[in-house]
Amino acid sequence: MRLLTLNIRQNLDRWPERLPLVVAALAAADADVIGLQEVTLPIRQDHLVAAELNRLAPDRPYAVHTAPKWGTATPKRCRC
Numbered sequence: 112m113r114l115l116t117l118n119i120r121q122n123l124d125r126w127p128e129r130l131p132l133v134v135a136a137l138a139a140a141d142a143d144v145i146g147l148q149e150v151t152l153p154i155r156q157d158h159l160v161a162a163e164l165n166r167l168a169p170d171r172p173y174a175v176h177t178a179p180k181w182g183t184a185t186p187k188r189c190r191c
Contacts, residue, residue, distance in 0.1 A: 115142035
């Protein structure tokens with residue numbers, strides 16, 4: 112099992128420009144579980160990242176589990 116964690120710094124620092132870079136780095140890591148910190152919940156940033164990853168690898172999709180109080184999310188997938 113491959114685990115990865117990343118602080119995505121909410122939607123600060125030119126988030127629209129960083130999104131493709133974040134997704135590319137996460138996709139290249141090919142992790143089974145990704146822990147995201149400082150997620151911006153009102154814009155569903157966790158789901159946005161997972162959707163982009165799922166678009167790149169639809170045969171191994173990520174499901175998102177969010178801890179709303181803390182702004183953390185865990186996209187994970189099952190390699191069945």
